[in-house]
Amino acid sequence: MFASSVVAALVALPFLAQSASAADCTRSYTIQDGDICDNISANNNVSTYQLAVTNPTIDGTCNNLQPGQTLCLGYEGQDCQTTYVVKGGDTCDQITGAHGINATMLWANNQQINADCTNIYIGEVLCVASEFGAPPAPSSLPITAIPAGATPAVPVVSTSSVVAATTSVASATPTPAAADEDDDDDLPFCDEL
Numbered sequence: 001m002f003a004s005s006v007v008a009a010l011v012a013l014p015f016l017a018q019s020a021s022a023a024d025c026t027r028s029y030t031i032q033d034g035d036i037c038d039n040i041s042a043n044n045n046v047s048t049y050q051l052a053v054t055n056p057t058i059d060g061t062c063n064n065l066q067p068g069q070t071l072c073l074g075y076e077g078q079d080c081q082t083t084y085v086v087k088g089g090d091t092c093d094q095i096t097g098a099h100g101i102n103a104t105m106l107w108a109n110n111q112q113i114n115a116d117c118t119n120i121y122i123g124e125v126l127c128v129a130s131e132f133g134a135p136p137a138p139s140s141l142p143i144t145a146i147p148a149g150a151t152p153a154v155p156v157v158s159t160s161s162v163v164a165a166t167t168s169v170a171s172a173t174p175t176p177a178a179a180d181e182d183d184d185d186d187l188p189f190c191d192e193l
């Protein structure tokens, strides 16, 4: 959802007019010309999910950023600042392993990730804190589809036998993994592919 660049404002949206948020904003950022959502996230240690939740006026494709306007980066007490930018080949199991957290915590802090972790994409910013720190999910969850133009972290293969990633370790069936050239993980986490 957050891959697109700032476009000249075709429509003047009342971007900040409706800022009656329940929680207090403790970090903010002024949009610069050329900003895109995931770069704002990466540069400020705020997850893609959190940026979406704390700024519900950003549209699903992040196409309505307007330079000069202010974004809220975190609510008081709901502000994860331990972040990781997804790289090509990453799986949720690698990410949790690398940061010493479990899948429950990764999903709790990044509620847009689907159960088998097939919708993370390169450049997406994840909260990898070891405690719950993200804002609660709004009634309409930030878009869970990989944004147009973004590259999935792992190549999408249509298998119906994808094991739910939340149940990690057990399924160490040695499927011929396509990725995994450089980065041999020590733990037998289930590879989705």
Ligand SMILES: *[C@@H]1O[C@H](CO)[C@@H](O)[C@H](O)[C@H]1NC(C)=O
Pocket (backbone or CB within 6 Å): 034, 035, 036, 038, 039, 123
């Ligand atoms: C956003 O970040 C990516 C990855 O770091 C970088 O390649 C790209 O140039 C950045 N884009 C902008 C507009 O800053």
Ligand SMILES: *[C@@H]1O[C@H](CO)[C@@H](O)[C@H](O)[C@H]1NC(C)=O
Pocket (backbone or CB within 6 Å): 043, 044, 045
């Ligand atoms: C983001 O986190 C990194 C690693 O903890 C830190 O070095 C950096 O200063 C932080 N940046 C901001 C803008 O908070």
Ligand SMILES: *[C@@H]1O[C@H](CO)[C@@H](O)[C@H](O)[C@H]1NC(C)=O
Pocket (backbone or CB within 6 Å): 101, 102, 104, 105, 130, 131
């Ligand atoms: C995941 O990690 C958190 C934080 O360390 C812990 O409280 C929780 O019990 C763990 N959950 C599982 C299912 O292991």
